[in-house]
Amino acid sequence: MSTWANLGLQDSSSPLMEQLIFFHDHTLLILVMITVLVGYLMIMLLFNKYVNRYLLHGQTIEIIWTILPAIILLFIAFPSLRLLYLLDEINEPSITLKTIGHQWYWSYEYSDFTNIEFDSYMIPTNELSLDSFRLLDVDNRVVLPMNSQIRILVTAADVIHSWTVPALGVKVDGTPGRLNQTNFLINRPGLFYGQCSEICGANHSFMPIVIESIPV
Incomplete structure (x- = not known):
């Protein structure tokens, strides 16, 4: 971070x-x-x-x-x-994550499993715990395996968004009516923070991304 x-x-x-x-x-x-x-x-x-x-x-x-x-x-x-x-380059993915940008939160779907989908909202400042990061922590983190090829599909439901996690070298535009994809591999466990990188309205600054990488 x-x-x-x-x-x-x-x-x-x-x-x-x-x-x-x-x-x-x-x-x-x-x-x-x-x-x-x-x-x-x-x-x-x-x-x-x-x-x-x-x-x-x-x-x-x-x-x-x-x-x-x-x-x-x-x-x-x-x-x-x-x-x-x-x-x-798209390698053989171990898991596929679908990301949908909304004004102003993210929705995630694990495409390899049935009925695993959730919304991820920023935690308001007045609800943060002492060890949380202001404007960066979310209520539902994305949990992904370490040392595995991960494919991500990105789209948007309303306006153009951009799903970006700098520590992973990932930045994918989410465009309504279009699926963009890329793949990445996380080589260490931890929490990785990102944000929307395309101006998408009044609360553009308040839709963070948190990836939790775990060893498997």
């Missing part, structure tokens, strides 16, 4: 999130190198008073600043494409 003054990403709890964090660090390193290089050149231009009066064109440097950005973009594009296909 993200805490106060946390500048980084949340701790990974799934292999996909580990890959996302690695790609973030990889891209950030490239951006830092570019920033340092451009900053150095700007400072040198400010303090360097030399002028070459005979320079009519710089073909070599034009070739360099055309080819070098293209190579840098390739170093970003190839890992990005790999990750894009990894996120879209």
Whole structure:
């Protein structure tokens, strides 16, 4: 769960999130190198008073600043494409969870079982226990097995919602009349918090998600 003054990403709890964090660090390193290089050149231009009066064109440097950005973009594009296909891959799921977004709560159905469905509402502040989190805890948590492939189907009953759990690297839009799916694997037990990530009305901020991962 993200805490106060946390500048980084949340701790990974799934292999996909580990890959996302690695790609973030990889891209950030490239951006830092570019920033340092451009900053150095700007400072040198400010303090360097030399002028070459005979320079009519710089073909070599034009070739360099055309080819070098293209190579840098390739170093970003190839890992990005790999990750894009990894996120879209659907493995053999051990369990399927159907999620329906409403204004402003979530409904869940365990599709592999008969008549297991429930609504999940945020617990009001005046009803919270001492060890609960304000605006994050719900009355009915989603319980999922650890180290199992889980498929999630997401839709909405009224307006567009987005089912998001950052620690698992999952963000799926829920669109009325459409089923979106993805899969993930939770590699450690615990409680994982998320929220709707698509503005869906007045109480958009008050429809949290809580996943409870248990070893089986």
